[in-house]
Amino acid sequence: MALRFAILGLLLDGPSSGYDLARRFAEVIGAYAWDAKHSQIYPELRGLEEEGLIEVAARGARGRTAYRCTAEGLAELRGWLTTPPESRGGVRNEHALRLFLLPALDHEDAIEVLRHTEAAATAQAERLSQEVLRLQEATGAASGGPLGLTAQYGIGSFRATAQWARSAMDQVAVDARAGRWPGDHPSRR
Amino acid sequence: MALRFAILGLLLDGPSSGYDLARRFAEVIGAYAWDAKHSQIYPELRGLEEEGLIEVAARGARGRTAYRCTAEGLAELRGWLTTPPESRGGVRNEHALRLFLLPALDHEDAIEVLRHTEAAATAQAERLSQEVLRLQEATGAASGGPLGLTAQYGIGSFRATAQWARSAMDQVAVDARAGRWPGDHPSRR
DNA sequence: GATAACATGTAAGAGGTTACATGATTTC
DNA sequence: GAAATCATGTAACCTCTTACATGTTATC
Numbered sequence: 001m002a003l004r005f006a007i008l009g010l011l012l013d014g015p016s017s018g019y020d021l022a023r024r025f026a027e028v029i030g031a032y033a034w035d036a037k038h039s040q041i042y043p044e045l046r047g048l049e050e051e052g053l054i055e056v057a058a059r060g061a062r063g064r065t066a067y068r069c070t071a072e073g074l075a076e077l078r079g080w081l082t083t084p085p086e087s088r089g090g091v092r093n094e095h096a097l098r099l100f101l102l103p104a105l106d107h108e109d110a111i112e113v114l115r116h117t118e119a120a121a122t123a124q125a126e127r128l129s130q131e132v133l134r135l136q137e138a139t140g141a142a143s144g145g146p147l148g149l150t151a152q153y154g155i156g157s158f159r160a161t162a163q164w165a166r167s168a169m170d171q172v173a174v175d176a177r178a179g180r181w182p183g184d185h186p187s188r189r
Numbered sequence: 190m191a192l193r194f195a196i197l198g199l200l201l202d203g204p205s206s207g208y209d210l211a212r213r214f215a216e217v218i219g220a221y222a223w224d225a226k227h228s229q230i231y232p233e234l235r236g237l238e239e240e241g242l243i244e245v246a247a248r249g250a251r252g253r254t255a256y257r258c259t260a261e262g263l264a265e266l267r268g269w270l271t272t273p274p275e276s277r278g279g280v281r282n283e284h285a286l287r288l289f290l291l292p293a294l295d296h297e298d299a300i301e302v303l304r305h306t307e308a309a310a311t312a313q314a315e316r317l318s319q320e321v322l323r324l325q326e327a328t329g330a331a332s333g334g335p336l337g338l339t340a341q342y343g344i345g346s347f348r349a350t351a352q353w354a355r356s357a358m359d360q361v362a363v364d365a366r367a368g369r370w371p372g373d374h375p376s377r378r
Numbered sequence: 379g380a381t382a383a384c385a386t387g388t389a390a391g392a393g394g395t396t397a398c399a400t401g402a403t404t405t406c
Numbered sequence: 407g408a409a410a411t412c413a414t415g416t417a418a419c420c421t422c423t424t425a426c427a428t429g430t431t432a433t434c
Binding site for chain 1: 412414417
């Protein structure tokens with residue numbers, strides 16, 4: 001379901017071909033919010049056109065077909081955005097899973113993994129901060145535009161992760177000293 | 190790939206049947222880290238057994254088959270945990286996507302959505318805080334055990350989201366007053 | 379004896395990835 | 407003219423969800 005709305009949203013920035021969309025997924029949004037390959041995009045575009053949510057805006061060389069979002073498409077997207085996701089069921093977050101499984105490692109390895117987590121999250125937050133500055137300059141908007149807002153969200157998440165990792169290292173060390181770290185006793189689990 | 194490691198990790202807490210695992214996914218871990226249904230779990234258990242990563246620990250009434258993690262299974266899990274995810278490609282986060290698409294809404298609806306986001310994130314953080322307190326009491330560990338650590342991670346993420354949403358509301362308001370909010374001008378996009 | 383909970387299984391289909399495949403145009 | 411890039415398509419395969427299906431044991 002989400003893919004079609006991602007496409008509708010991207011088409012609001014101007015007519016795009018499947019090829020254009022694939023590039024924007026791969027180069028930009030794929031790193032922040034949602035990813036998709038061309039093999040998924042082209043069939044979806046056909047579906048969206050059949051439903052009247054997008055229409056052909058132009059045909060160019062090499063069989064290029066650019067689409068635009070119709071009024072119906074915009075209405076559909078707005079409807080989806082203003083309906084809160086029912087959710088509450090079924091997180092599927094590999095990062096969180098890895099953290100949850102950390103007690104399978106002995107405390108030294110666990111701390112090592114947390115060190116990596118902390119370093120990676122800090123680096124990501126740093127990278128996005130640069131990105132936001134660049135976007136604010138480029139757009140002139142306080143938010144740095146839609147990408148700026150999303151990037152700011154990413155910064156907050158990564159900083160929270162880094163902070164959590166530091167605190168978790170301490171807690172693992174404390175538990176390990178007290179002989180309470182599960183991964184140090186694989187036999188009696 | 191992740192499912193098999195989730196199962197191996199769960200089996201470290203003691204022998205479990207597919208039914209037991211399904212319940213733990215549905216009632217606990219599914220809300221924090223990873224979810225799976227029994228229709229996925231049973232075939233995976235068969236695969237893991239064929240590969241020697243788990244073995245039958247007991248057979249009980251009603252065809253119940255409990256498995257335990259073998260030494261090979263633990264080694265496999267530890268290998269996966271200590272190998273950093275290559276990632277860098279292909280986020281698939283519906284929440285982030287929704288935030289990214291926010292500029293498709295007029296500024297009033299966008300702020301309304303952000304208000305919801307803020308309220309929901311705050312409530313989740315609150316709920317998890319209670320949970321951590323409970324886990325710390327129950328386990329006697331500073332971390333509150335593996336679930337406690339994962340829950341703390343969740344708290345940090347939700348607080349970051351709530352904070353971001355407050356800041357985003359301000360920025361949308363500023364951009365809207367300056368006539369720079371894209372969703373207020375659907376025609377000239 | 380009925381009902382709830384335990385326990386496992388299969389099948390159809392959506393969503394997604396990787397790989398294979400093809401051809402047109404631009405650029406050097 | 408070769409190579410890179412543009413541009414689209416298909417097929418096999420994996421993961422996951424939903425629904426259908428079946429039988430057993432405990433509890434009231």
